[in-house]
Amino acid sequence: MSAATEVEKGLATGVDAEIVTSNQRVFTGSFGMIFAALCVAYTGFHVGVMNLYPLETWTYRLIHVGGGLSIGYLLYSAQVFYDPDRAGGARLTPPQLALLIPAAGLVAYALAAMAVLWVATGGQNQMGGPTPPAWTVQTFGLPLIGGIVLALAAGWFFPNRLRDQLDLADVVLAVASIVVTLYIIFHAPILRLRAGTALAQPGDMYAAIAGVILILELTRRLAGLALVIIAGIFVLYAFVGPYLPGILEHRGYSLERFFTYIYTDQGILGPTTAISSTYIILFITFAAFLQASRVGEYFVNFAFAAAGGTRGGPAKVAVFASGLMGMINGTSAGNVVSTGSLTIPLMKKVGYKPQTAASVEAAASSGGQILPPIMGAGAFIMAEITGIAYTDIVIAAIIPAILYFASVYFMVDKEALKKGMKGLPREELPEFRQLAKKVFLFIPIIILIGALFSGYSVIRAGTLSMAAAAAVSWLTPYRMGPKEILYAFEIAAKMSLQLVAVCAAAGIIVGVIALTGVGTRFSSMLLGLAGQSQLLALFFAMLVSIILGMGMPTTAAYAVAASVIAPGLIRMGIDPLTAHFFIFYYAVMSAITPPVALAAYAGAAIAQSDPMKTSVESFKIGLAAFVVPFMFFYSAPMLMQGTWLEIIHVFLTALLGIFLMASAVQGWFFGLIGPILRVVLLIAALAMIAGGWLSDIIGLGTAALIFGIQRKVITPKTAARGLD
Template sequence: MARKDNQQVESQKQELNQDAIQEEEVESNERELSGWIRYVFLAIAVIGALYHIIVLNFAPQDPWVFRSTHLVFGLVLGLLLFPGWGSKKNKIHIIDWILILVSIYIGYYIYANLDQLLFRMGVAPTDMDVYVSIAGILIIIELTRRTSGWVLPILAGVFVAYAYLGPYLPGILQHQGYSVERFVTYIFGLDGVFGVTLDVSSKYIVLFIIFGAFLQISKVGQYFIDVAFAIAGGMRGGPAKVSVFSSGLMGMMNGTSAGNAVATGSLTIPLMKKVGYTPRFAAATEATASAGGQLLPPIMGAGAFIMAEILGVKYSEIILAALIPAILYFVSVYFMIDFEALKRGMKGLSRDKLPKFKDIAKQSYLILPIILLITMLVNGYSIILSGTVGIVSSLVASWFSKSTRMGIKKTALALELGMKQSIQLIAVIATAGIIVGVIALTGVGMRFSSMLLAIADSNVLLALIFAMLLSIILGMGMPTTAAYAIAASVVAPGLIKIGIDPLVAHMFVFYYAVISAITPPVALASYAASGIAGTDPMRTAFTSFKLGLAAYIVPFMFFYSPELLMTSETGLEIILVTITALIGVYLLAAAAQGWFYKAYAGWLVRSMLFVAAISLIYVNYMLDFVALVLVLVAGFIQWKIGHNSSEEKAG
């Protein structure tokens, strides 16, 4: 048995050494703007970024006017940047110009008729209200198609169809039906497109994306990567551990798993391949770390802003509750890649190829904006003020070195980059608003709540599994923020109705909305990373699923042990539960990777480790004892394998 296991490890190493695939460039679907159009785009983007900063801090506007202007900026910039079809994609088509003018008119129409629209939209609309609403909905869906593909537009289409087909459907799906006039004006009102999702996008998300752009232009983002390489680059499988650290931090700020996988993966994936990871494993590691960034406080990819708004709690409560589960996730991913490195006998990069600590220390001032931001958020300052101070402090921090200094030109580029990176999120969040509006109008969310309640009457665990699957399915193919917004409308109310604490319920669906980005068959982050690595997208998705396995179990951990969300008044309880949870994710990683106690683990040992990990989910001394016994037995088996192997070599 030992000889067979050793041969398997050797064959894995040989397969790794033979597997070398050239890196492929990921083709962008953006136009390459040039000439006067390039300057027009720059001007609109800079004005848009400054408009948001000024209005949020100094000149408040009516919420509907502000949200509609926010949307118009996204539509205009998106239609300029993203072509609708492939031929002559760098030339802006006459149809795009027409759509741009219509988008601007929609914003003007809302501004000019605000007082009347507040009372008649969705109730007694005029013909022009209907035309404006239909045009707005179609342009939003078209821009979402251009920026994010067909998945979300198709899902929105399904919900729109449901609004009309409801009278003909059986059972809990049936509803009375609605006229076109009422439906489109309701959806294009404050309960749909311009509801809570676009409210959070206009107030918080765009501000933090601009903050992330300033970090990028001021080289703070690169500084994170340099620090990660200096600390972890020399460890076994170092570049993969760097990917976990840097991609987690960058993913936390930019709000899109797939985009982050491409941005940081272009650096980390080739390095992972150089030290011996297969292209598929390298891409999966990057995708898993990028998705995990959405779970990492204090920004959590902007999803936390929506959660705080929906729950009506302080933002600091959300980030405090998210801290331990995020640590569990990244600890699990770390052990996954460490076991992979052990199995393959890999080493890290040589010290002469890594950034020097003294150079890192000289630029330590670059991390001050992040420290300042976290300090302000934890101490209860408003999200808007904290984000604005973060932007200004990034600008100031850049002035301390000539290599990072941001003048007028770089500042304008940072403002432009912030609005450019906001386009996709504005589009998908507006489309998510369409879906949320249909859910509110038809009451289908409450019907799902009733279904969950019926399931929970017989088995709460079964209800949670159903909620998990539904959250993942609703989130597949969508950016994290939109995925959570929809899951929060459909699934979370049902969990709350069956008696689960609102914070636990929303954190539960948030986790599964996030990891839908690495869940086959539609795993956007995995597909994006596979393009960088030049490997099969579906196989990469399944490897990502394995690496992120802890994320599928952690929500059940904090349901059965809410102390993980720091809800307990006793610090000792939180510490004990955290320790057992850390042991659990370690055992889970060992079971998934088939490596325990310095040797390859067979299916018997892996099964024992998996059961032990699951046993540690619930706070129960008997189950903890069972887990301890299983680990000791598994350790003895592994020791015996290693002992026999040593005797064979000696013989």
């Protein structure tokens, strides 16, 4: 059988298929083609600006956010579609019309005002240039906000339930997004000077308020209520600060000053949007190229061929494949849905309980975001925030990532040992020898790593990797021609919308923190509570990172936590790289931390298991990630900081410690062990993880003692020999 046929018939068929969420529209016919063209233009704009025609920073970020909002509202409904296959005509009811007609009229007026503004001035807003008609900036704001509120009400209470049709309310919101973008782009040169000051104009405030409302609503549709509620609390805090006690008190801000400040590069257009408009969308596009060329299927089939036949094989495949795919696509829950739809049923087939299958997939998918070199865009976010070189961050991430995935592997292997599980029959698996002939499909990843470490910029390296993905596809049955490249651009736009909205919403929180100074005060409180104990400070930092990350994608969770916590840790003398890595790990692991564990919940939905039990078990399987950050705090060589002898020593002993920890958690060392020996073995594991020679000797000795007891080499009789 040929390699091509083997890949086509592999278990992973369909892994690269586009995922349609419960509130996502699916357009067909001529409008489907028009919408696809909009998505292609959105992605093409970013790739073109990053590589060919640099654009002024504010303008670029505003188009990034505004374009994402417009496409997002056209694609995602305010409510879920209960009947996914229902199609046909829809009649507008009188209550809908009562909301939609004035909403459309008000937003149309605001759009007309912006059109006159741009035409009358030729798009030039410079000192001494043409003066726009005063009414265009003085009267557009209230109609814009009124139209948005009415359209939101229409979408919430009277949504169009037909998946293949546009909702007129969402068309109004999409147009409103364009109005906000046009106003702020036009005034950007002046807003740099007057935003957030007493010079801010009412029109600036109205545009910013409209933008914030649109961002939060799209975030609700794409990422749920958690981030919206948190952002809303921060916005409220900006106005109630004068009435709060202690470190939370501040002088308060007017509506003009607050909202105009939020919509600048200190807030929504700040670091989070800088990341989403460059690195995130670049690597999402790279992932889309891999998906369009069906390289993702090859990765998963390769993992099945390598590990599918071993005991508990599908679980081990999930560890490898989900880690690799999660590294690229940057969303834990999204990766669970894509690869978990394949691996979870197969894990159940070989004997894993439904909740165990879902938790393994959730832990592996979340771990993909700590896996170099892409780390779900985490490495680039950290580099942007800290100023530390990207290559230094990636190198530092190697050992912790290996330890995490080794731990998950040991967990599933010992579960399989306990239950006496087998792997999948060899005849059901792809043939490794045939798949090995297509190992060249890893070339895009290799080129990415090689280009980054050769000194190329991240943007250039990502673009080269996209080109490589298209090129190697010509050696497979799934060649990427113009049609496939355009399809990759289309799905890249759709895949990026959630992170565009989430990063903009996180920017609101970051802006509030910067404006009120609450981050600095919180850091001072952290220092006060912890006293001089760095360990206690790190414990508080862990709790805050996990709480902030509950229900939030990693990008937003890390950006917010880094703004609030990192300054305090660094002031206590903790190395900046260690502090940020520490926060980043717990932001990632919040996706599998009860009670709000998005990745575990996504897995539970596929496995038909109890969500809370699944989240508890995913926490258990990913336990190493909750220990590893303390490991690299106490042992710098864990982050590749030290001599090679120190690094090798720490890595090997920590790896053994991780093995002992998995054995203790699963109750299987070299056979079943009871509760008392499990506790002793866990102590031995923690001693090995600590990284010192004395603790290593204690850990090794304890592990050897338990091994001897298991093998009955050490018994009460032999232990007592010689006492008489």
